[in-house]
Each structure stands twice: as C-alpha cells, then as structure tokens.
Amino acid sequence: MxxxxxxxxxxxxxxxxxxxxxxxxxxxxxxxxxxxxxxxxxxxxxxxxxxxxxxxxxxxxxxxxxxxxxxxxxxxxxxxxxxxxxxxxxxxxxxxxxxxxxxxxxxxxxxxxxxxxxxxxxxxxxxxxxxxxxxxxxxxxxxxxxxxxxxxxxxxxxxxxxxxxxxxxxxxxxxxxxxxxxxxxxxxxxxxxxxxxxxxxxVRIENLRKQFASPDCKPDEGDARKILYAPTHRALGRESLFEKVPVPDGNALHASLRRMGATMEVRLHPFQEREPVPEALDCGPVRLVDNGQCDDIYNDLHTFDILITDYSSIFIDVLPLGMPVIFLAPDYLEYSKDDQGFFSDKYSVPGPVATTWEEALYYCNDILIGAHDHWVECRRDAAKFYFDGSxxxxxxxxxxxxxxxxxxxxx
Missing domain, CATH: 3.40.50.11820 (CDP-glycerol glycerophosphotransferase, N-terminal domain)
Incomplete structure (x- = not known):
C-alpha cells in the first residue's frame, strides 16, 4: 500500500x-x-x-x-x-x-x-x-x-x-x-x-479429499483425460504471461492433446485476465475458463488428471491428493529475480520442470500412458513437509x- x-x-x-x-x-x-x-x-x-x-x-x-x-x-x-x-x-x-x-x-x-x-x-x-x-x-x-x-x-x-x-x-x-x-x-x-x-x-484439503473420494470423480471408460493449466500472474498482470511462456501453434498443440486422448482447461490468475489469450488456448480440445465471481477452481479440481503450473501455490494444495504436477517455467530466473523471492526448500518443485510447451506435453504423455512416474515419492515427501502438524x-x-x-x- x-x-x-x-x-x-x-x-x-x-x-x-x-x-x-x-x-x-x-x-x-x-x-x-x-x-x-x-x-x-x-x-x-x-x-x-x-x-x-x-x-x-x-x-x-x-x-x-x-x-x-x-x-x-x-x-x-x-x-x-x-x-x-x-x-x-x-x-x-x-x-x-x-x-x-x-x-x-x-x-x-x-x-x-x-x-x-x-x-x-x-x-x-x-x-x-x-x-x-x-x-x-x-x-x-x-x-x-x-x-x-x-x-x-x-x-x-x-x-x-x-x-x-x-x-x-x-x-x-x-x-x-x-x-x-x-x-x-x-x-x-x-x-x-x-x-x-x-x-x-x-479446510481446502478436507474438502478436496471428499471430492476425490466421490464416485463422480472416477472417469467413465473412454472419457478423455483432463489436464489443468493454471499459471500465476506476472507482476500483478502488468507484464505479459504469454511473452514469457510462448504458446505453440494451435495445430501442433491440439494434435499432441488428441494423440494423448486428452483435453485441457486453462484457468488464468484473475490479475492476468486482462491480457489477450492466444487462440490456441481457447479452441479445439483446449478451453479457456473465465474466473466468474461464483467460480472457485477448487470446486472441480478433482476432475483433472494432471496439473500444469509454474509459481502458483496451487501445486501445494494437490500434493496430499497424489495428482501429478508439471512445472512449465521458462522464465524462472527472471521471475525469481524480479519478484519478492521464494522460500528456499527442496520441496519447492516436486515435479518435472519444462521450459517449453513441447516438453510439458511430453511429460503429460508419459504420465497418461502409464510410464513410470519418477516423482511419486517426492510429492509424498513434499506433502508431509508442507502439511506437517496437520x-x-x-x-x-x-x-x-x-x-x-x-x-x-x-x-
């Protein structure tokens, strides 16, 4: 202030x-x-x-x-x-x-x-x-x-x-x-x-556990797998997210998702909503979800299979639930220098780090086809760290x- x-x-x-x-x-x-x-x-x-x-x-x-x-x-x-x-x-x-x-x-x-x-x-x-x-x-x-x-x-x-x-x-x-x-x-x-x-x-984890335990959480056979892309803001929305995290050509992005049998929802931080969104992130198998005043991302978080984020603490909230997390953060050095600084601990990044969308989708594909998830133990340890005493x-x-x-x- x-x-x-x-x-x-x-x-x-x-x-x-x-x-x-x-x-x-x-x-x-x-x-x-x-x-x-x-x-x-x-x-x-x-x-x-x-x-x-x-x-x-x-x-x-x-x-x-x-x-x-x-x-x-x-x-x-x-x-x-x-x-x-x-x-x-x-x-x-x-x-x-x-x-x-x-x-x-x-x-x-x-x-x-x-x-x-x-x-x-x-x-x-x-x-x-x-x-x-x-x-x-x-x-x-x-x-x-x-x-x-x-x-x-x-x-x-x-x-x-x-x-x-x-x-x-x-x-x-x-x-x-x-x-x-x-x-x-x-x-x-x-x-x-x-x-x-x-x-x-x-309170949030208590609520999410009930949602994840619900029979409605289990996808029907043949349903598309769902990926959530939830990045945080850049300088309270004053700087461009998509200049720092370039979005690939829509045809390439959508083709990768279709090969995986997946759809994606994009939920921007409210501070970032004024920025025009590339067309590739709001057509085909990708849907941009507005942050309506009655919309709470935690209402339907249980419907997703994978979270892609960057510096948002939303990843902490899904750790006790076992959801795989991929960090798409090509501007890490710039962000950490210009922002107020991260708390330093070894559990800040309990998942693979991608510097391009191609890398992030490669990790998504590995997880969805059932390849070995090397980060399971790390996520469990991170959940114990962040929720110690709970x-x-x-x-x-x-x-x-x-x-x-x-x-x-x-x-």
Whole structure:
C-alpha cells in the first residue's frame, strides 16, 4: 500500500469515525457468523467451504451463517441456491454485519464492510500456504536509501492509522494456519496483528479429499483425460504471461492433446485476465475458463488428471491428493529475480520442470500412458513437509469452529 493510498483511506476513516464508534454499542449475536472473501467480489476459497459446511449442518447446528458480498452476480446465484446472502453495501447488509458476532475472512479487511464488522470476533483463514515471501517482509520495499525512507514513512503512517482507526486494519482474533510451515510463513507476515493462532489443518484439503473420494470423480471408460493449466500472474498482470511462456501453434498443440486422448482447461490468475489469450488456448480440445465471481477452481479440481503450473501455490494444495504436477517455467530466473523471492526448500518443485510447451506435453504423455512416474515419492515427501502438524484424523473445519466457540463462550 503506498502513502497516497493511506492518506485517502485516512480521509475516509475520519468521516466514518463517529459511526464506527457507535457500532460498539450495538449488541452482537455470537451465533450469527458472516462470511466473505476477496474484498466481497468472489464466492470462493476457505470461507466458502466453511460457510457451506456450517449451513448444511455438517459441523455445528447451533451456528447461523450468512454470506457477505458486493457482487450482484453472487447475490442472485446464492439466493437461487437457497443460501442466506446479503449485499454488504446496502443498509440491510450493514445492519446484518453489525449484528454478526463473528466475521470470517480469507484476504483483508474489505472482505466485509469494515465499519460494520469493527466489533465482531474476526477469523482470518487466509487463502493458501505461500510459496513466495510476502512483499511486506521480503525486503523488496527497502531497497536503496529512498526505499528505506519510504518504508519507514509507510510503517509510521500505518501504525498511526491502526491507533486512530482500528477498524481499518483489524486485529485478527483467530488466525488459522494449515500447518507448521504455514505458521512460519504466513505468521511472519501477520506478526503483531493477531491475538491467537492455531494449526487447524487444511479446510481446502478436507474438502478436496471428499471430492476425490466421490464416485463422480472416477472417469467413465473412454472419457478423455483432463489436464489443468493454471499459471500465476506476472507482476500483478502488468507484464505479459504469454511473452514469457510462448504458446505453440494451435495445430501442433491440439494434435499432441488428441494423440494423448486428452483435453485441457486453462484457468488464468484473475490479475492476468486482462491480457489477450492466444487462440490456441481457447479452441479445439483446449478451453479457456473465465474466473466468474461464483467460480472457485477448487470446486472441480478433482476432475483433472494432471496439473500444469509454474509459481502458483496451487501445486501445494494437490500434493496430499497424489495428482501429478508439471512445472512449465521458462522464465524462472527472471521471475525469481524480479519478484519478492521464494522460500528456499527442496520441496519447492516436486515435479518435472519444462521450459517449453513441447516438453510439458511430453511429460503429460508419459504420465497418461502409464510410464513410470519418477516423482511419486517426492510429492509424498513434499506433502508431509508442507502439511506437517496437520492432523487428518480430525476435521479442520470443526477444530476452527470449536476454538471460536470456546473463545466466545458459546456452549
């Protein structure tokens, strides 16, 4: 966040200060939990999974839930499904959030109306085990004399904002980690901003295991095998992905897939969606899937046979499920130099690395025809590393709910 942006937010917070203070006088219902994600713009991630688990009474029948969104699309979609949903930027949405005893997040304060959520018990689920360092703790903002001056000014203004306007940068009552590695990495970025942190296990993996165990997951004989290509963004979408990872001629790409009896879905990072996509990645056996506001990649991850990615932490999520992973990363040296840096460990790349699409498809073909997969043990070891301390014998969702209920004295 830059200095100008902080000044704009401070101006807004000064205007809202009387309302924010008055919200502390409103009694909250500890059994009413509001869920949000991605600044109110997505119905996805850990929040969605815990929301649906509670709504369907799979975890705790005492809790009443509601989804909070700024999106008309999400509002109408959830209404049609029979889920309780509110528009956070309406009077009714504001008042419902104001009464909620618990607000659940996956990103930042804007997952909910910041003012209405001020006095609520806040659960931060976050949205993944980081593969790269958070920019705030990477040292990237402190390079050079000007960078250090800017960083010091930024931190002083942020500290002042937290004191004067505590609803703007909330203190999390419960920060949930998926594993000990997650505690080390995510906890570093949230240092000083949370009251309690627990290693609860992975809500996402719990959900994915159920999907992979479903009979619907098993393809019918003769069905095409499915490959998912899910790359991350380049410089928050400011740089071209396809200049750095050139796409081959469509005829060659499609012919390779047809020989394998495979189809491919392409899901770009939301930051990268503004870039025009080569025609080869959205025709024939290849389909480009838009990131709709109600679309969550984890809803149908169980339908794929292979994941092709690069520097996205999505590969960590599929490790416990045994899905083969291929890393298509021709710009590795440039990316690692310009970005905030990777956490260094031997499990960062538990799969073959390709520098061209031809190489990536060669590895896919080997896996699909049943050739020896040399990376099985490496993926298992990586899963143990990334999810160390995660107890699979107990539901992660139930553990989170139980801790919050104890903190709130809900019997």
């Amino acid at each position: 830059n200095v100008i942006r902080i000044l704009k937010r401070v101006t807004i917070d000064v205007v809202w200060m009387p309302v924010a203070l008055l919200t502390l006088l409103v009694p909250r219902n500890r059994r009413l939990w509001a869920f949000g994600s991605s600044s109110g713009k997505k119905y996805a991630d850990h929040s969605r999974m815990l929301f649906e688990g509670l709504h369907d009474n799979r975890i705790d029948a005492d809790i009443r839930v509601v989804w909070s969104t700024k999106s008309d699309e999400i509002f109408h979609e959830l209404t049609s499904r029979g889920y309780p949903v509110l528009k956070s930027n309406t009077f009714r949405g504001f008042m419902t959030t104001l009464r909620a005893g618990v607000c659940v997040y996956t990103h930042y304060a804007n997952d909910h109306n910041r003012i209405a959520a001020f006095g609520a018990y806040k659960i931060q689920l976050w949205h993944g085990i980081p593969l790269k360092r958070f920019k705030a703790v990477s040292g990237l903002l402190e390079q050079g004399r000007a960078g250090r001056y800017y960083r010091n000014l930024h931190n002083r203004m942020l500290d002042l904002q937290k004191i004067m306007f505590p609803w703007a940068n909330p203190t999390w009552d419960l920060l949930v980690f998926q594993s000990e590695v997650d505690r080390d990495r995510t906890g570093m970025a949230f240092d000083g901003t949370y009251r309690r942190g627990i290693v609860a296990g992975s 107890d699979e014998s107990e539901s992660a969702m139930k553990r989170i709910v139980d801790v919050a209920k104890r903190d709130l004295s809900i019997s």
